[in-house]
Amino acid sequence: MIGIDVENIHVEFPLYGQRQRSLRNLIVPKNFGVRRPTPGAVGGLIEAEVSGKVVINAIDGLSFSLREGDRLGIIGHNGAGKTTLLRVLAGVYEPVRGRLTIRGSVTPMFSLSDGMDQDATGYENIWLRSAVLGFSRSAIADHIDDIAEFSELGEYLNMPVRTYSSGMFVRLGFAIATALDPQILIMDEMIGAGDAKFISRAEARLKRMIERTGILVVATHATGILKTWCNKAMLLSRGRLVHFGDVDETLKRYEEIATSNA
Amino acid sequence: MLDLTLIRIAKARDDIALSARKWRVWHMLAWQEIKQRYRRSTFGPFWLTLSMGIQIAVMGLVVSLLFHQAFNRSLPYVALGVIFWNMISGIINDGAMAFVGSTSWILQINLPLGMYVFQRVWSNVIAMAHNLAIFVVLAVIYHIYNVTFVLFFLALPLVLVSLAWAPLLLAVISTRFRDLPAIVTNSFSLMFWATPIVYQPEQLGANRFIADLNPLTYALALLRDPLLGKIPSGKDVLAVVATGIVGWAIAFPFFARFRGRIAYWL
Numbered sequence: 001m002i003g004i005d006v007e008n009i010h011v012e013f014p015l016y017g018q019r020q021r022s023l024r025n026l027i028v029p030k031n032f033g034v035r036r037p038t039p040g041a042v043g044g045l046i047e048a049e050v051s052g053k054v055v056i057n058a059i060d061g062l063s064f065s066l067r068e069g070d071r072l073g074i075i076g077h078n079g080a081g082k083t084t085l086l087r088v089l090a091g092v093y094e095p096v097r098g099r100l101t102i103r104g105s106v107t108p109m110f111s112l113s114d115g116m117d118q119d120a121t122g123y124e125n126i127w128l129r130s131a132v133l134g135f136s137r138s139a140i141a142d143h144i145d146d147i148a149e150f151s152e153l154g155e156y157l158n159m160p161v162r163t164y165s166s167g168m169f170v171r172l173g174f175a176i177a178t179a180l181d182p183q184i185l186i187m188d189e190m191i192g193a194g195d196a197k198f199i200s201r202a203e204a205r206l207k208r209m210i211e212r213t214g215i216l217v218v219a220t221h222a223t224g225i226l227k228t229w230c231n232k233a234m235l236l237s238r239g240r241l242v243h244f245g246d247v248d249e250t251l252k253r254y255e256e257i258a259t260s261n262a
Numbered sequence: 263m264l265d266l267t268l269i270r271i272a273k274a275r276d277d278i279a280l281s282a283r284k285w286r287v288w289h290m291l292a293w294q295e296i297k298q299r300y301r302r303s304t305f306g307p308f309w310l311t312l313s314m315g316i317q318i319a320v321m322g323l324v325v326s327l328l329f330h331q332a333f334n335r336s337l338p339y340v341a342l343g344v345i346f347w348n349m350i351s352g353i354i355n356d357g358a359m360a361f362v363g364s365t366s367w368i369l370q371i372n373l374p375l376g377m378y379v380f381q382r383v384w385s386n387v388i389a390m391a392h393n394l395a396i397f398v399v400l401a402v403i404y405h406i407y408n409v410t411f412v413l414f415f416l417a418l419p420l421v422l423v424s425l426a427w428a429p430l431l432l433a434v435i436s437t438r439f440r441d442l443p444a445i446v447t448n449s450f451s452l453m454f455w456a457t458p459i460v461y462q463p464e465q466l467g468a469n470r471f472i473a474d475l476n477p478l479t480y481a482l483a484l485l486r487d488p489l490l491g492k493i494p495s496g497k498d499v500l501a502v503v504a505t506g507i508v509g510w511a512i513a514f515p516f517f518a519r520f521r522g523r524i525a526y527w528l
Binding site for chain 2: 013014016087090091092093094106108110111114115117119120124127128131132133137
């Protein structure tokens with residue numbers, strides 16, 4: 001049974017300035033002053049220890065559960081912890097406290113072009129990216145025509161990707177990412193640079209892929225996406241859970257907070 | 263507290279094991295790295311070989327003049343020394359940047375971290391294989407063939423496993439302390455002279471202990487001797503195995519303790 005159980009997780013980022021990143025300064029330390037915590041309208045909670053080590057509390061005690069068939073939308077202000085939470089769910093960051101239980105394989109969809117080898121051809125990058133994402137050789141061979149055809153890049157697939165426009169990048173990355181049948185799909189907001197025709201094809205393909213997924217978690221600012229794709233929503237603020245539940249309620253709460261701050 | 267330690271050890275062990283199983287992925291990544299090095303160059307992959315060939319020829323000439331040896335006697339020895347030294351120093355230097363250099367993958371997808379180290383090790387092995395073409399040419403010219411060549415293919419995996427802990431350890435520390443890779447590069451280039459690469463250990467005379475205390479002397483001997491028609495001594499094998507055991511005994515706990523922090527440091 002696919003599922004996600006998050007129990008009171010905390011994620012803290014140590015912020016190392018140039019001083020703390022230097023081995024030399026570990027051996028020959030300089031004196032650090034005391035800095036006060038800085039509250040602001042965006043971002044997670046920043047704390048400073050006496051030693052000068054600054055820690056960002058990106059996620060501050062979060063708990064929730066998801067079951068097969070759940071489609072969770074995460075919304076919140078910039079720096080609320082949305083991407084950090086997605087990375088925790090993808091297994092990139094291990095929580096410093098709390099427990100995370102994930103049953104099922106996780107497919108992350110964070111960036112369409114990160115990790116692409118600029119001098120390699122489109123085809124080579126398809127192989128590379130697919131292999132890293134966990135496809136077997138035979139699976140890649142099966143899907144490569146589908147990916148090539150969907151991207152509509154034609155002969156450009158034999159050219160190094162540094163010759164691509166950003167829209168072509170999106171086409172390639174999107175085609176690769178959506179060739180999967182994910183059990184748990186973790187998606188960060190996709191920035192689309194594709195043209196209008198591609199966007200409508202892309203939406204249809206994405207929708208089909210999501211329908212095949214067991215659990216979807218998507219972080220977004222677009223309320224339209226939340227209403228169309230999600231059956232649950234989570235509102236994060238400064239690393240804390242403000243609301244979890246029905247999409248419309250969560251959106252209302254989000255709007256309340258946004259207008260009260262204005 | 264013990265619980266946490268055991269969990270960390272288990273996760274580190276799983277990481278290494280899974281990294282080994284995913285060899286197809288790091289093999290592909292390693293090849294991509296090699297291709298990147300010679301793309302858009304005139305000679306392609308043998309560009310690396312050509313520049314090394316020139317380096318070896320010059321060193322061989324200097325050595326034969328300095329030590330009053332026949333050029334053809336010193337050349338194969340020097341060639342293999344330089345080829346294998348380049349592989350080892352490449353493993354160390356590239357390895358130190360293994361995590362920092364793979365930041366975009368590490369922050370996107372949960373893959374065992376060992377993979378990124380194995381990738382760097384393997385790309386240096388592939389480069390070494392290209393460079394070994396130089397030795398093949400010399401072997402044909404100077405009629406060096408021997409059944410001991412077969413031993414090379416046993417020695418290579420042994421040496422790689424006995425040294426792979428070093429890039430792993432360095433990669434962990436270098437992610438936290440960003441000036442380490444430069445320190446490593448500089449310190450390691452000094453090791454060139456403390457290792458019998460272009461000279462024989464005997465030629466150090468009373469100062470022979472410098473080479474004898476250097477673990478790389480034995481690794482180099484293990485790789486070089488079979489290709490020069492000698493069977494490596496038991497002492498060499500023992501020294502290499504001991505380096506591996508001690509090295510992993512240091513590197514593994516380090517990796518276990520900080521593996522979960524790497525992503526946070528990037």
